[in-house]
Amino acid sequence: MSGSRKAAAVVEDVSGNDIGDDVWEGGEENFLENDDNPAGEPDEDPEAAELEANEKEASDEDDGDQDQKDAEEVDEDQDETAEDDDGEAVQPINPPSNWPQQEQVFFRSLPPQLQHAYMDRARAMVADYTNKTQQLAQVRRHYQEVDQVIAPRIKSWQLSGMSTGQALTQLLALSDLASEKPVEFIKYFSQVRGIDLNSLAGQPQGAAPDGQGYVDPQVAALQRELAKVQSTVSQTVAQQRQREEAARRAQVEAQHRNAEAVINQYASQVDQNGKPVYPYFNQLEGMIATLIQSGQARSIPDAYQIAVWAHPQTRPKMLARSKAEENAKARRQAEKARKAAVSVSGAHGSGTGRLKTDDMSINALMRAAARGEIA
Structure with missing residues (x-):
């Protein structure tokens, strides 16, 4: 078994192992901060050295009875692993310093080619994790903008017995009413707020109604928040309507194409x-x-x-066609009756009492056949 094949097998086996949550926390940059650094003098770690010594001693005891032939094959595989396809020696590399100690020890015990394969696999996993994290951050920022607008009003909506969805639906309905039917919206709003529109109409321009010159700061803040919510909702509704309109047009076009195909088929x-x-x-x-x-x-x-x-x-054409078909049918029946009369007169002679049909018209033949005078 060549070194490259063994390396591929081990990478496939260890790629599913948990590297540890702390390895991922720093992102792709921290994870690969020591990537591709040639392994010169590894960092001295007493605990790591002791762990390696214990593992080596246990391994030597377990393998003491191993066949000499297997040992030689392992040596050959390791020699193959230490060289790349061009026959040049592959330099070992150090694991990232932010890996757990156990993972670093395991990484250093791998052949150089397997170290590179392991690191390539880890790099791909970190890159994919980073990409997905960035996508999630974009989605989060999108909804944070909406949440910043509606968050101050959620508690008030809950006290009014409305969920966030119900409140937005009501605001959307009011926004649509104000945009599509502003007069009705003014009437509705004045009734809900108890505003006398007649008194407003009689006041000089720029004058405020009695008792309404002062605007509560909280009311003003709520009005501004409401305007923001209405703006956000209006944009969302406009986008939704555009999507629905595009889908409707596509459906109508598809139906039109199907109708044309059916028409062409019948035509x-x-x-x-x-x-x-x-x-x-x-x-x-x-x-x-x-x-x-x-x-x-x-x-x-x-x-x-x-x-x-x-x-x-088209009706005159159909009537003429129907008349022609009836005449053709009558001629066929008359011809059939004439042939039958000739056959009967030939069999019984001229004294049978049957009529001679040679000189009879079609109508006469039909009447004679109806009276039984000819067969």
């Missing part, structure tokens, strides 16, 4: 003889749509039949 449909099934569809398209929308027809074929017989330009 181009032909029968087994290659003739149009709905020859006047394009001419009656508007009338067909009206019949379906009004509920007078349940389907496009039903609407077409109603429209083609009701439209002043």
Whole structure:
């Protein structure tokens, strides 16, 4: 097993281990502050040295009976691990100083190639953690702006028996009323606050009503807060309305495309003889749509039949077509009756009492056949 493959296996095995919360606290910069520093003289740590000595002694005792062949294979793997693909020696590196002591000892015990692989994996994890933390901070700043506006009023809303959502909904409704129907908003506000609009109308311009020249500072502060909330809510509502309008337009366009596809399908449909099934569809398209929308027809074929017989330009054509079909049918029946009469007269001779049909018109043949005078 080559050194690079062993390194990859160990990295895959240890990548899920907890490095420790304190390793992440400093962010990517602190985590990698000693990254890629060649391991010259490691920092002297008595506890670490003692821990390493104990571990080495225990390892020597456990491996005392190991086969010599396995030891040689381990030596070969370590030699391979100490060299990169070009045959050059890979320099060991020190772990970051802010790692826990146990992690530093474990890191120094790894082969150089595995140290580099371990550090690359750790760097990627810290970078991903930092990126997600920054994204979360952006979201937090966005909601902090709204929270700073509404936070002073939350307690007052709760005392009034309203949740934050209910209060914002009420403010939004008042804002919409003031924007869309300002006169009704003034009437509503004057009734709620007990303001006599008639008395205001009779006062000189710039004069304040009796008893209303003084504005309580708390009321003024609340009014300013309310204005901020209304501004924030108005912006949010405007953005929401824009999104809804864009979605509605997209839906209408999709429905329009589907309707055009259905119309083209019916307009181009032909029968087994290659003739149009709905020859006047394009001419009656508007009338067909009206019949379906009004509920007078349940389907496009039903609407077409109603429209083609009701439209002043297509009705004469349909009547002529129907008359032609009836005449053709009558001719076929008359021809059939004539052939039957000839067959009967030939079988019974001229004394059978049957009528001669050679010179009879179509109507005469039909009447004779109805009276039973010919077969």
